[in-house]
Amino acid sequence: MNEETAKSTDMQAMAESMIEIIDMHKWFGDFHVLRGIDLTIHKKERIVICGPSGSGKSTLIRCINRLEEHQRGKIIVDGIELTNDLKNIEKIRTEVGMVFQHFNLFPHLTIIDNLALGPIWVRKIPKKEAEEIAMHNLEKVQIAEQAQKYPGQLSGGQQQRVAIARSLCMSPKIMLFDEPTSALDPEMIKEVLDAIIELAQEGMTMIVVSHEMGFAKSVAHRVLFMDFGQIVEGNTPEEFFENPQHERTKLFLSQILH
Amino acid sequence: MEAYVQKKSAEELKPPLTSVGVIGWVRSNLFKGWFSSLLTLIIVYCLWVIVPPLIRWAFIDSLWLSTGAECQQSDGACWSIIPANIRFIAFGFYPYDEQWRPFAAMALLVALLFYSRNRNHWKKSLAYAWILGLFLMGLLMKGGLFGLIPVETTQWGGLPLTLTLSIFGLTAAYPLGIAFALGRRSKMPTIKMLCIVYIELIRGVPLISLLFMSSVVFPLFLPEGVTINKIIRAQVAIILFTAAYIAEVVRGGLQAISRGQYEAADSIGLSYYLTMRLIILPQALKIVIPPSVQQLISAFKDTSLVVIIALFDVLRTTQTVLSDPKWMGFSAEAYIFVALIYFLCCFFMANYSRKLEKELSTEEH
Ligand SMILES: Nc1ncnc2c1ncn2[C@@H]1O[C@H](COP(=O)(O)OP(=O)(O)O)[C@@H](O)[C@H]1O
Ligand SMILES: [Mg+2]
Numbered sequence: 157m158n159e160e161t162a163k164s165t166d167m168q169a170m171a172e173s174m175i176e177i178i179d180m181h182k183w184f185g186d187f188h189v190l191r192g193i194d195l196t197i198h199k200k201e202r203i204v205i206c207g208p209s210g211s212g213k214s215t216l217i218r219c220i221n222r223l224e225e226h227q228r229g230k231i232i233v234d235g236i237e238l239t240n241d242l243k244n245i246e247k248i249r250t251e252v253g254m255v256f257q258h259f260n261l262f263p264h265l266t267i268i269d270n271l272a273l274g275p276i277w278v279r280k281i282p283k284k285e286a287e288e289i290a291m292h293n294l295e296k297v298q299i300a301e302q303a304q305k306y307p308g309q310l311s312g313g314q315q316q317r318v319a320i321a322r323s324l325c326m327s328p329k330i331m332l333f334d335e336p337t338s339a340l341d342p343e344m345i346k347e348v349l350d351a352i353i354e355l356a357q358e359g360m361t362m363i364v365v366s367h368e369m370g371f372a373k374s375v376a377h378r379v380l381f382m383d384f385g386q387i388v389e390g391n392t393p394e395e396f397f398e399n400p401q402h403e404r405t406k407l408f409l410s411q412i413l414h
Numbered sequence: 415m416e417a418y419v420q421k422k423s424a425e426e427l428k429p430p431l432t433s434v435g436v437i438g439w440v441r442s443n444l445f446k447g448w449f450s451s452l453l454t455l456i457i458v459y460c461l462w463v464i465v466p467p468l469i470r471w472a473f474i475d476s477l478w479l480s481t482g483a484e485c486q487q488s489d490g491a492c493w494s495i496i497p498a499n500i501r502f503i504a505f506g507f508y509p510y511d512e513q514w515r516p517f518a519a520m521a522l523l524v525a526l527l528f529y530s531r532n533r534n535h536w537k538k539s540l541a542y543a544w545i546l547g548l549f550l551m552g553l554l555m556k557g558g559l560f561g562l563i564p565v566e567t568t569q570w571g572g573l574p575l576t577l578t579l580s581i582f583g584l585t586a587a588y589p590l591g592i593a594f595a596l597g598r599r600s601k602m603p604t605i606k607m608l609c610i611v612y613i614e615l616i617r618g619v620p621l622i623s624l625l626f627m628s629s630v631v632f633p634l635f636l637p638e639g640v641t642i643n644k645i646i647r648a649q650v651a652i653i654l655f656t657a658a659y660i661a662e663v664v665r666g667g668l669q670a671i672s673r674g675q676y677e678a679a680d681s682i683g684l685s686y687y688l689t690m691r692l693i694i695l696p697q698a699l700k701i702v703i704p705p706s707v708q709q710l711i712s713a714f715k716d717t718s719l720v721v722i723i724a725l726f727d728v729l730r731t732t733q734t735v736l737s738d739p740k741w742m743g744f745s746a747e748a749y750i751f752v753a754l755i756y757f758l759c760c761f762f763m764a765n766y767s768r769k770l771e772k773e774l775s776t777e778e779h
Contacts, residue, residue: 221680221681223677223680223681246683246685247683249680249681249682249683250682250683252681253681253682254677254681256674256677256678258674260672260674260675260677260678261678262675262678262693262697263697264696264697264700264774273682273684273692274682274683274684277684277688277692278682278683278684278688322682323681323682326682326683
């Protein structure tokens with residue numbers, strides 16, 4: 157199956173919306189970080205967000221699982237509106253997986269314990285079963301042989317794959333990636349992107365903040381460009397890269413593609 | 415520029431002979447340069463002057479099992495003061511015929527402590543063993559059941575008192591200190607304020623004044639006829655005091671944990687309580703093992719301050735022996751003995767903390 161047909165069959169499954177963001181604003185003190193975000197993401201859709209540093213990309217995706225609180229507008233994830241209700245927040249967090257730039261594995265636990273922790277304590281699955289889930293997901297990111305090691309003993313690329321597997325153990329419906337490869341040495345970027353691409357082929361709904369343009373072209377249904385807390389432009393990868401409309405998009409692309 | 419291509423890779427060589435072995439060690443550690451050589455010579459001279467007479471006093475001319483009168487005649491150390499009075503030093507005014515009871519209680523305690531040293535034994539059953547053990551110790555000390563003669567707590571003294579005050583003090587202060595540390599970082603303003611006020615107030619007064627307050631001021635607030643045991647009051651003062659210091663130590667550890675750890679825990683949906691228990695505290699407490707043990711050791715030594723409210727801990731029982739005319743003048747020997755007891759306990763604590771730190775380390779070796 158080539159990339160193009162894979163994408164178009166996914167498109168048909170996307171009637172329902174998974175995430176709806178309506179006129180959402182956020183401030184850090186007086187600083188207006190997000191200035192009216194409107195965005196609908198469908199089931200099984202894959203979005204890549206790019207934009208200059210400080211434009212609010214991280215803040216936007218962190219609002220989706222309430223690591224940051226928005227102050228105006230609405231965010232609805234899988235039919236649940238994000239409010240201060242703690243029950244809702246915990247529910248949404250189990251459905252939304254997140255992978256961070258700096259991995260954020262738990263250094264005092266072995267790899268397998270890192271993975272089994274969520275299923276055991278949040279999903280209340282028996283330990284033995286949780287470890288089976290953990291091993292299954294480690295195999296998926298091809299790192300099962302490291303299960304008994306500690307995070308400090310793995311390379312950056314391996315740690316990031318463990319972090320992806322840790323999120324998958326909660327069987328999330330949506331995955332958020334915040335620059336998953338930008339803290340990695342160049343030779344490790346591919347192994348992490350491959351793990352994400354494999355997820356994409358299984359039809360996971362995902363939002364990836366990334367400047368890996370080759371990756372964006374091959375997996376994204378839509379590429380968004382953010383600047384100064386707004387979504388400036390969003391289009392299919394072909395149109396976005398070949399034929400950018402906005403001046404700032406053109407400038408940004410010329411800077412990163414040289 | 416001339417092009418360079420390596421033709422033959424370098425072989426591994428042994429270090430030169432003068433830098434290894436005994437000679438190498440002496441050269442690089444004792445006689446490296448004139449200043450280091452001079453220091454070495456001065457230190458050797460001082461040891462020569464001090465050590466032989468000390469050994470003579472402590473071991474050669476010393477008396478170990480004599481009477482006080484014989485000691486007065488001799489030049490050496492009078493260690494006899496210890497065996498002759500050991501039971502009073504160890505147990506104070508506890509009834510003489512019943513002193514096997516505090517002895518058994520302490521043996522039980524030491525056995526439990528040693529068993530708990532090994533982390534593989536840290537299971538639920540160990541907790542039950544401790545609860546049962548503490549109950550047995552209390553029963554042995556206090557009596558009143560199973561034909562044991564009741565012994566008033568006012569008669570407790572010596573080592574059991576010191577150990578009780580410190581072990582209960584330390585085990586209760588530690589969790590309390592953690593709670594205060596978490597409270598001080600809480601997002602709820604009232605809790606945060608209360609914790610700050612508590613910690614700063616306690617840190618601003620010496621332990622002695624807390625002990626005085628517990629024994630003199632506190633009873634004034636109790637209703638007529640109600641009295642609370644003096645040992646318990648001292649115990650509470652020690653716990654509250656130590657907890658404030660532990661809280662600050664633990665807070666330091668909490669600050670060292672990056673925001674990413676909280677975010678990762680949040681993003682898999684862990685609650686505040688689980689995040690703290692499973693992710694944050696295990697890491698933070700590991701970091702603060704050295705300063706915590708420092709606090710615990712100093713709290714252990716501070717228990718000797720209870721003499722000022724007339725409790726007979728091991729230091730006070732020793733002083734009492736010294737006021738006996740038969741043994742007057744041998745305070746050096748008696749104090750060395752007490753110092754040795756304190757040193758051994760502290761040494762074990764320090765040693766254990768180092769072992770624990772090593773075992774918990776997950777870095778690559
Ligand atoms: N916790 C915070 N407090 C205050 N300012 C913040 C905080 N987090 C991010 N910012 C600011 O918000 C802006 C957007 O940050 P971010 O979303 O991380 O940008 P990006 O991920 O696009 O580089 C930046 O100017 C950053 O300095
Ligand atoms: Mg960012």
